[in-house]
Amino acid sequence: MKLTLIGGTLFVVFTTICASQTVAIEVRDGWMYSADSGMVTGAFMTIESHSTVPDTIVAVRTECAEHTEIHTTVRNSDGTMGMRPIAELIIPPKKAVVLKPRSLHVMLYHLRRSLRSGDRCIVYLTSKRHGDLRVELRVRR
Amino acid sequence: MRETAVGNHWVVALRGANIALVVAASLLIGCNNQAPPPSSPLRATDGKTYSFPADLRGKVVVTSFIYTHCPDICRMTIGRMLELWERVGNDTTIVFATVTLDPARDSLGALRDYAAVWGIPAQRWLLLTGTTADVERVHAAFGVVARKSYTERLPSGDEVYFIDHTDAVFLLDRNGIIRERREGSTLDVDWCTHRVQQIAKEQ
Ligand SMILES: [Cu+2]
Numbered sequence: 634m635k636l637t638l639i640g641g642t643l644f645v646v647f648t649t650i651c652a653s654q655t656v657a658i659e660v661r662d663g664w665m666y667s668a669d670s671g672m673v674t675g676a677f678m679t680i681e682s683h684s685t686v687p688d689t690i691v692a693v694r695t696e697c698a699e700h701t702e703i704h705t706t707v708r709n710s711d712g713t714m715g716m717r718p719i720a721e722l723i724i725p726p727k728k729a730v731v732l733k734p735r736s737l738h739v740m741l742y743h744l745r746r747s748l749r750s751g752d753r754c755i756v757y758l759t760s761k762r763h764g765d766l767r768v769e770l771r772v773r774r
Numbered sequence: 775m776r777e778t779a780v781g782n783h784w785v786v787a788l789r790g791a792n793i794a795l796v797v798a799a800s801l802l803i804g805c806n807n808q809a810p811p812p813s814s815p816l817r818a819t820d821g822k823t824y825s826f827p828a829d830l831r832g833k834v835v836v837t838s839f840i841y842t843h844c845p846d847i848c849r850m851t852i853g854r855m856l857e858l859w860e861r862v863g864n865d866t867t868i869v870f871a872t873v874t875l876d877p878a879r880d881s882l883g884a885l886r887d888y889a890a891v892w893g894i895p896a897q898r899w900l901l902l903t904g905t906t907a908d909v910e911r912v913h914a915a916f917g918v919v920a921r922k923s924y925t926e927r928l929p930s931g932d933e934v935y936f937i938d939h940t941d942a943v944f945l946l947d948r949n950g951i952i953r954e955r956r957e958g959s960t961l962d963v964d965w966c967t968h969r970v971q972q973i974a975k976e977q
Pocket residue numbers: 675704716738739740845846
């Protein structure tokens with residue numbers, strides 16, 4: 634009885650400590666536009682640094698698509714809009730970088746299967762300092 | 775002397791004609807939307823070929839330009855068009871036309887697949903493509919620019935390219951005249967609903 638109580642208390646203390654330890658780089662609010670197998674689509678998310686040092690996202694991969702890149706949206710001097718791949722995405726310390734339409738997106742080339750509203754897709758971002766960061770994308774129209 | 779006088783008359787007459795031309799030209803430029811844009815044959819997702827936009831005369835035409843390999847700007851534009859459709863789509867005097875910016879990749883099949891993913895209705899919303907020359911003529915008629923900006927080879931060996939393009943949608947009245955041009959991806963759907971309905975009410 635006593636042992637169980639001590640064990641329970643220890644468990645509560647332990648989980649409390651764990652929960653209060655925030656991850657250095659948090660990837661959240663991930664979503665992507667629906668597309669059918671073979672199509673190209675875009676994914677969006679928030680990458681937040683809780684760290685005091687800068688970090689860099691150097692790669693993105695997912696089993697949902699054959700190829701993945703980070704893209705930035707550009708506006709040219711003639712008013713035309715376009716997108717360009719970027720090799721690295723810098724995450725400044727204690728800042729959130731938001732991938733959102735008209736700004737930054739993860740480009741998913743040639744989906745391996747159709748993904749429609751309500752489906753899920755797991756993406757891994759590779760951080761220079763913290764390795765693979767997992768984010769689940771919610772598929773929406 | 776006489777010859778000179780005749781010559782002077784000619785000069786005056788020519789000057790008069792020139793002034794008339796300049797006045798006519800500035801009138802045209804001043805109201806640059808007085809004439810419908812020139813048309814070219816495009817194939818549509820309903821299986822028909824249209825001299826676009828001439829064959830849609832008699833309808834108010836909500837015209838947008840997108841390419842299916844564009845998940846950012848173009849997807850936003852389609853999102854705005856879908857919202858607008860929800861508001862005005864049941865008015866049979868209004869049709870939607872979405873022209874590709876990328877005729878090389880956007881076949882009719884690709885446009886139909888795209889329409890299926892986004893739930894674009896099959897009736898009164900045409901997605902249009904055609905030969906590169908014809909599609910480019912339609913772009914020019916609307917003052918739309920689309921050019922390949924960047925090409926890369928994927929690990930699979932597939933080559934992909936991006937397109938830098940104008941971000942615009944247009945409202946054409948029943949006479950085929952362009953009445954409004956607005957940025958597509960950030961379109962104010964409330965404003966556009968009101969404007970489309972206004973144009974649709976005109977005789
Ligand atoms: Cu992209």
